[in-house]
Amino acid sequence: MRRIWGVAAWFCGILFFLPVAWMVLTSLHSESDAATNPPSLAAPLTFDGYAEFFDAGAWPPLINSFSASIGSTIIVLLLAIPAAYALSIKPVEKWTDVLFFFLSTKMMPVVAALLPIYLIAQFAGMLDNISFLTLLYCSMNLPIAVWLMRSFLSEVPREILEAASIDGAGLITILRRIVAPVAMPGIAATALICFIFSWNELLFARVLTGVVAGTAPVYLTGFVTSQGLFLAKVCAAAVVVSLPVLIAGFAAQDKLVQGLSLGAVK
């Protein structure tokens, strides 16, 4: 009986992984081998698709994506960690209300704010500017980061905190010696999850950026209406653009559920 479950699980796993595997394999084929019917499984491998993708100006969008994602993640952490501290270790009164206010902003569809944000960007001369996009990604990820950091910080044992402050330990000592060791893995997971969300974002990037500040997902939309022999190139592009997310996602695997459910599920 146990064996049947194992086989079924493996079968489903492979089935779900198949499009990813096929994407990687196609990215390593030549354009003519990529577009055959029936598919050519054993065609010779080549990096031509990748070479063509990078030659076609893929670097600027990738760099834009990195600066928006890393920049917004750093700002989010700088804002979220103190806020989470004030919601868990030294809670303000009505801290649950504040926490649920943060969450409620995440539940509003961003598309409803698209137009006014576009108008503000236009008015401030910030269209096609990566800094503006970075700020937007901060607001997109801040609620998630606050919830996550709060759930991680609340794992810091209360008794030790109290004992330390009775023994006369200062704020800095408490933060460094007691809070930081417990919170570090949580901070890392929060950072990775914020990075993934910023990296994946398309709608705002598509509307607010153009040739200068276009991000990697915007660059990918260039393939939407492509025709002819381009499958290897589009697969190479998809692999390269997804790689940072795959790495970040697997690195955060243990905390991924907690992050995606905003800390509601441990």
Add this chain to the structure above:
Amino acid sequence: MAVLDSISTGKRSVADRPPPVPRKRYPKWATRAPLLPALIFLIIVTQLPFVATLVISFMKWNSLDPAGRGFAGIDNYVNVFTDPDLRSSVVNTIVLTASVVLISLLLGLGLALLLDKKFAGRGFVRTMLIAPFLVVPVASALIWKHVLYNPEYGLFNGVLNWLGFDAQPDWISTMPMTAVVASLVWQWTPFMMLILLAGLQSKPVEPVEAARIDGASPFQVFRYLTFPHLRQYLELGGLLGSIYIVQNFDAVFTITSGGLGTANLPYMIYQTFYQAHEYGEASAAGVIVVAGSIVIATFALRVVSSLFKEAK
């Protein structure tokens, strides 16, 4: 905003508990100070644009006709509700969200139940199953559109060819909505699976063992023990999934470009504002989306707050 009112139902249950570790040494402002930068930033960036949307939704405003700008009353709302395209986009949004959420919840439940068993290579299978969720959404949509669905050299028709079938359907033209739903189900099933798996693994073991000893069948164990425990995780997965998928833009934009009767509300708003430059109507549609979301959000916040209370 209205969201604030809607969460009050959820927050009361948690607010009953006394705040942990009351500290009296610090003045109030000192405890509040660390919170303020985040709070102020979030209010400015997320709440003010909604107010602006609300204001613009009552204005006559096409950016190609700046002189014609003025007060429109409820005209934009009337237009939104009478425009057949916008009305069908409401239907599409509901169909898309409901089918993706339900199908991926069911598949995710099946996979979570499988992964909850012990078998060789479980960690590896789990990793393979998470992968679809970690492909950038636009990239995933592009792969489905060009590499899997393409009628001439796509993988699906290639496999049909291999298996000896003559049929070579044009998947996207013949079943556009199904095509979009399938690609999103592929992306979201891992998400549901992860949440449900976390639920299964937090399930207490003793009652299940006791039930087995008392002669309960595996189905009875699932029906009376596992399922009730999983219910709140199913709700959470369904609600979070709905929140994310209601807003989906990438798949519709990439796979069908909103054509063939698949345009959902986010795509419609994008088009009304970005291509048709009808600012007033786009805002009115935006307000309607917000109103719809508040309904989902209220339930979602309630579920989160019950889990939150339990975790304490």
